Amino acid sequence: MEMTLQQLRQAFETFGYITDDDVIMTTYLALVLQKPLLIEGAPGVGKTEMAKLLSSIFGTELIRLQCYEGLDESRALYEWNYQRQLLKIQLYKDCSISDLEKSLFDREYLLERPLLKALIAPQKVTLLIDEIDKTDEQFEAFLFELLSDFQISIPELGTVCAQQIPIVILTSNNERELSDGLRRRCIYLYIDYPSIKKEVAILEAKIPGIQRKLAREIAAALSIIRQCHEIDKKPAISETLDWARALIELSVDNLDGQAIQTTLGLLLKRENDLVAFHSQLGADPLCKMIKECLQKEWEA
Amino acid sequence: MDVAYKIAEFCRILRGLGMRVSASEMLDAAEALLMTDWSRPQHVKATLQATLVKRAIDIPVFQQAFTNFFVDGETKRKYCENYEDKHMTAQNELQKANADLTFQGNSLNVADDLKQVYMQIPEIDQERLRDFLHKTSSGHLVEGKFQPIVEKMITGSLEYWRRQLAENDALFPVELTGDEMIDPIIQTIANHLETSAQSLLHKDMQRISDHEIPVMLKLIKQLARMLSTQISRRYRHSSKNVKIDVRKTIRFNMRHGGAMFNLKYKAIEKAKPNLLLLCDVSGSMAKYAGFVLQFIYGLSNQTYNIESFIFAEDVERMTSHFAKKKSFADTMSQIMTQSAQWGKGTNLRKSLFNLKKQHPKVIQPSTVLVIVSDTKTVQSELAAKELAELRKKIKGIIWLNTLPETEWPRHKSVAYFQVITRMAPCNTLMDLTKIICSEIFHI
Numbered sequence: 001m002e003m004t005l006q007q008l009r010q011a012f013e014t015f016g017y018i019t020d021d022d023v024i025m026t027t028y029l030a031l032v033l034q035k036p037l038l039i040e041g042a043p044g045v046g047k048t049e050m051a052k053l054l055s056s057i058f059g060t061e062l063i064r065l066q067c068y069e070g071l072d073e074s075r076a077l078y079e080w081n082y083q084r085q086l087l088k089i090q091l092y093k094d095c096s097i098s099d100l101e102k103s104l105f106d107r108e109y110l111l112e113r114p115l116l117k118a119l120i121a122p123q124k125v126t127l128l129i130d131e132i133d134k135t136d137e138q139f140e141a142f143l144f145e146l147l148s149d150f151q152i153s154i155p156e157l158g159t160v161c162a163q164q165i166p167i168v169i170l171t172s173n174n175e176r177e178l179s180d181g182l183r184r185r186c187i188y189l190y191i192d193y194p195s196i197k198k199e200v201a202i203l204e205a206k207i208p209g210i211q212r213k214l215a216r217e218i219a220a221a222l223s224i225i226r227q228c229h230e231i232d233k234k235p236a237i238s239e240t241l242d243w244a245r246a247l248i249e250l251s252v253d254n255l256d257g258q259a260i261q262t263t264l265g266l267l268l269k270r271e272n273d274l275v276a277f278h279s280q281l282g283a284d285p286l287c288k289m290i291k292e293c294l295q296k297e298w299e300a
Numbered sequence: 301m302d303v304a305y306k307i308a309e310f311c312r313i314l315r316g317l318g319m320r321v322s323a324s325e326m327l328d329a330a331e332a333l334l335m336t337d338w339s340r341p342q343h344v345k346a347t348l349q350a351t352l353v354k355r356a357i358d359i360p361v362f363q364q365a366f367t368n369f370f371v372d373g374e375t376k377r378k379y380c381e382n383y384e385d386k387h388m389t390a391q392n393e394l395q396k397a398n399a400d401l402t403f404q405g406n407s408l409n410v411a412d413d414l415k416q417v418y419m420q421i422p423e424i425d426q427e428r429l430r431d432f433l434h435k436t437s438s439g440h441l442v443e444g445k446f447q448p449i450v451e452k453m454i455t456g457s458l459e460y461w462r463r464q465l466a467e468n469d470a471l472f473p474v475e476l477t478g479d480e481m482i483d484p485i486i487q488t489i490a491n492h493l494e495t496s497a498q499s500l501l502h503k504d505m506q507r508i509s510d511h512e513i514p515v516m517l518k519l520i521k522q523l524a525r526m527l528s529t530q531i532s533r534r535y536r537h538s539s540k541n542v543k544i545d546v547r548k549t550i551r552f553n554m555r556h557g558g559a560m561f562n563l564k565y566k567a568i569e570k571a572k573p574n575l576l577l578l579c580d581v582s583g584s585m586a587k588y589a590g591f592v593l594q595f596i597y598g599l600s601n602q603t604y605n606i607e608s609f610i611f612a613e614d615v616e617r618m619t620s621h622f623a624k625k626k627s628f629a630d631t632m633s634q635i636m637t638q639s640a641q642w643g644k645g646t647n648l649r650k651s652l653f654n655l656k657k658q659h660p661k662v663i664q665p666s667t668v669l670v671i672v673s674d675t676k677t678v679q680s681e682l683a684a685k686e687l688a689e690l691r692k693k694i695k696g697i698i699w700l701n702t703l704p705e706t707e708w709p710r711h712k713s714v715a716y717f718q719v720i721t722r723m724a725p726c727n728t729l730m731d732l733t734k735i736i737c738s739e740i741f742h743i
Contacts (some may be wrong), residue, residue, distance in 0.1 A: 089558050180320060184322055184325055189350065
């Protein structure tokens, strides 16, 4: 499980996660300090991928807690198997009460949810708490003990401590402001959209066989579209990859207005954004801008 | 020991620049640096960023601070010299202002920052003020007891000049520590940040230039979305939360031998409040109104149960405009052309009275009233009484004040309304961000 920074960098490359040195450094620090890593960024920049990557690199089981509004400890941590408990009460009506009461709150009646599973796992695991900003403040506060001490208090059982400190990744789309208490317990990483150079590297890593020229044009197009203020939901890396695959399927070697127009739905998923694209950019002007952008890149 | 001191100093600088850095983060930074290769500045920077920065908005501030802090001794000496020079100049200016701003031989009780403003205005206007003071001092039957009146007049005049002079300023607010080694560095970093995009967050909204408006509107839209998510998450009555309370059910049904005759449920979540937005579109709010309406537009699009009104001399309902799902530009254009209130004077008392009379259904016990205004209204005391009456019928009142907080003590109207409402400053984007992070909407 021990890994140097260089080895981690190598592992990132091996598994095809192209990113900046700063991101690798921050991830490394979270691992060596054994602190949770809070990753913020726009949807589709690779936050959840980071958890999957670390799970692959270290060969650990990935335990995922997908957060949503209304999530509470009974779905995140544990719940008593009430049906079995009630059945037992009915079946053993005539037994001694104290024996019955003790056995009702045994581990066999405990339904382990993702957080508890991660804590009691005999081997190290990777715990992904995905989209923490979708929960509410109470749930955040509930996580404090887990994130700072890797333990949790269950009233009937006492304090459950982690047998192995898990790798904990929290992701957030910044839809809601997270509390200071949560932030200070984590190492913070912000993943922005990649530069043109990085995006080309990602395309070449994820889509083997893509022509470099096409990859550069795609990356330049995305860079220009992301700079357009009127577009609300900017296309992320996942959309870039989908778009690239679609263009290859359509045997497009060079980006032109027609190709952009037909495949625009893979990049922009909202009506307002499509309207904004046509009013502010347009498919043919975008092609021109791509050429200028690549020319500047080359000169630089 | 040296390294520990450096880390502590750096953290103090970050705090002076408005970043929240606690002792816990400082310890994390120290621990992380032990595992970092110090010969590689980029690694040191990444280490400190990973442990000290907890928000994306603070990244540019951190990066500038790192650039300006980790410099050689000679550069730091220059920072100190520049800072001392500026400090000396400011002291000299203050002394001159004290000498000029007198009434019958007594120094006027004017705030130091306004005295600084006096020294910045053109000489001809300084001369005018001196003339006025001289003539007033030596006027017929003028006594010492008129000094407060003269002070008010001079203060008002200098306030006007302050607003004029600050037109092109993009101040990055800092909190100086009083440490003569650290403060010059903080000031140097702030000077660099003033010219960066970061300054947009701290710029008074009415001073946004035309080319900055699109970016500003975009940021406001994002903030409105975050706030509306926060409000609706806190209060939304989710069907997923209607649960049987099994413990209570079992306990209650023990009397029936364990058979579940009566089910007990968990306590119902708080009911969603009705938001009532009241936005001032009078002349004094003209430059803010566009941004504030963008904020309301953003909230309306994301959150249900919002009634939107604008007011100046009277109140007008705008909810239907926002409900039409048009673009913001179209909505704004429609409001400005159709509204009879845009750019007029302010009469909050009359507006509230008519709100209650013409739209009684919006006044309910679950209503939270959000007022966006600079508090400058006629008959402010009476308006405050009217507001107090309204306060008894609704859940709470939040006042987003577009006056800079430093000016609040100078306006009586602020004091009147502060007593009845939860008031927060709201004239920069950073203020809006703080409102979202705060508990002001936890009524």
